[in-house]
Amino acid sequence: MQTEKLKQVFIEALGIDKNTNIENLEYNTIDEWDSVAHMNLIGEIEDAFEIMLDTDDIIDMSSFTKAKEIVSKYLKG
DSSP states (O other), rough: HHHHHHHHHHHHHHHHHHSSOGGGOOOTTTOSSHHHHHHHHHHHHHHHTTOOHHHHHHHHOOOEEEEEEEEHHHHOO
16 A cells, blocks of 8 residues: 555645644544545545545545555555
8 A cells, every 4th residue: 555645645635734644634624624625535546546436435435544445455456
């Protein structure tokens, strides 16, 4: 899993400071990660890792930790 690459996607897609503790980031815990930003984030993740996420995974992606788990599942397949 390319954790640093995923962190960079989160920083760019959500427009957050690079010093933000991304490891503990969860959906709706910061103003920048709302439902609209979530869809932008999904698109950026799909582009960066050249994957297509299932709807269930898009809905389940509620934290950076969960995002790592979901993306790694696609990269192994």
